[in-house]
Amino acid sequence: MKCLIGVPTLNGPERVFSFLRSLENFPPKIEYSVIVVDDGSSSVEASQLEEVCESFGVKLRCHQDDKGRPENRGVPAAWNTIIDRAIEKHISNVLIFNDDIQTLPRAIDSAVFALENNPGVGLVGIPPYHQRSTGLELRWPVLLHRGKPYRNYISVGCSFGLTLQTIETVGKFDERFRATFEDVDMSLRCIQANLMNITIPQGVIHEHAATFKTNKHLNASLRLELSRRVFAKKWGGPYESVIAGLTLPNEPVNYMDLEGNVVMDHLPSAET
Numbered sequence: 001m002k003c004l005i006g007v008p009t010l011n012g013p014e015r016v017f018s019f020l021r022s023l024e025n026f027p028p029k030i031e032y033s034v035i036v037v038d039d040g041s042s043s044v045e046a047s048q049l050e051e052v053c054e055s056f057g058v059k060l061r062c063h064q065d066d067k068g069r070p071e072n073r074g075v076p077a078a079w080n081t082i083i084d085r086a087i088e089k090h091i092s093n094v095l096i097f098n099d100d101i102q103t104l105p106r107a108i109d110s111a112v113f114a115l116e117n118n119p120g121v122g123l124v125g126i127p128p129y130h131q132r133s134t135g136l137e138l139r140w141p142v143l144l145h146r147g148k149p150y151r152n153y154i155s156v157g158c159s160f161g162l163t164l165q166t167i168e169t170v171g172k173f174d175e176r177f178r179a180t181f182e183d184v185d186m187s188l189r190c191i192q193a194n195l196m197n198i199t200i201p202q203g204v205i206h207e208h209a210a211t212f213k214t215n216k217h218l219n220a221s222l223r224l225e226l227s228r229r230v231f232a233k234k235w236g237g238p239y240e241s242v243i244a245g246l247t248l249p250n251e252p253v254n255y256m257d258l259e260g261n262v263v264m265d266h267l268p269s270a271e272t
Helices: 013-025 043-056 075-089 107-116 164-170 182-192 210-214 220-235 239-244
Strands: 002-009 031-038 059-062 093-097 121-125 128-132 135-138 159-163 196-199 204-206 252-256 262-266
Touching: 002 013, 002 075, 002 107, 013 031, 013 043, 031 043, 031 075, 043 059, 059 075, 075 093, 075 164, 075 182, 093 107, 107 121, 107 159, 107 252, 121 164, 121 182, 159 164, 164 182, 182 196, 182 220, 196 252, 220 239
Parallel strands: 002 031, 002 093, 031 059, 121 196, 128 204
Antiparallel strands: 093 159, 121 159, 128 135, 252 262
């Protein structure tokens, strides 16, 4: 098994450092390479990010305008840059993480296993844990009490995987969604193409919305509302009504359990 791990960032060299250090602390057993995409960082932050990537020996690509200046193109454009790297290097499995993610044992291996051993898979979600004063807390704890994956509508964009076959089937990420609903759109396109989206039981640590918290000029609320309008025009209605009209079949899936054992089971859906 082999994969490309992609991390988009904006003014987040310290977050990228934490991600890469967690990857170093909990290295996957599979062969992997890493690319960091700088989506328009300021000169000081960009310089620090270059130092971070050089320190860990990972590839860095920077979004720039036609005059060579840093350019913020949005999250899906950064994801597409990661996809382009996978195509360039002929790596079929791609995992994408927010820069505010820290990996945990088995998450990457399990995600790639699910991608490689389920021909009908579209997206593989890796669930986020949030750090609390009482410890780690799953974002959707009720859904993962089984210790096995579940079929879901949406694979959340903070941590997920896909294959180049999925990209060939449904196309690249829609760059009109600047920072919200790009994951929803891709998930729906997978469902439309009769591909299944699943979430595995192994998780990662996530500091929610760190990029927006530290980059107020991105206007997170405005980007959300603009993306809502793009979504409604593309899919014929608001997110809530589109999701309400979907159904999820129950099909078997190959996966690794929490101890790394290979299992084949019928997937429960997110609503059960």
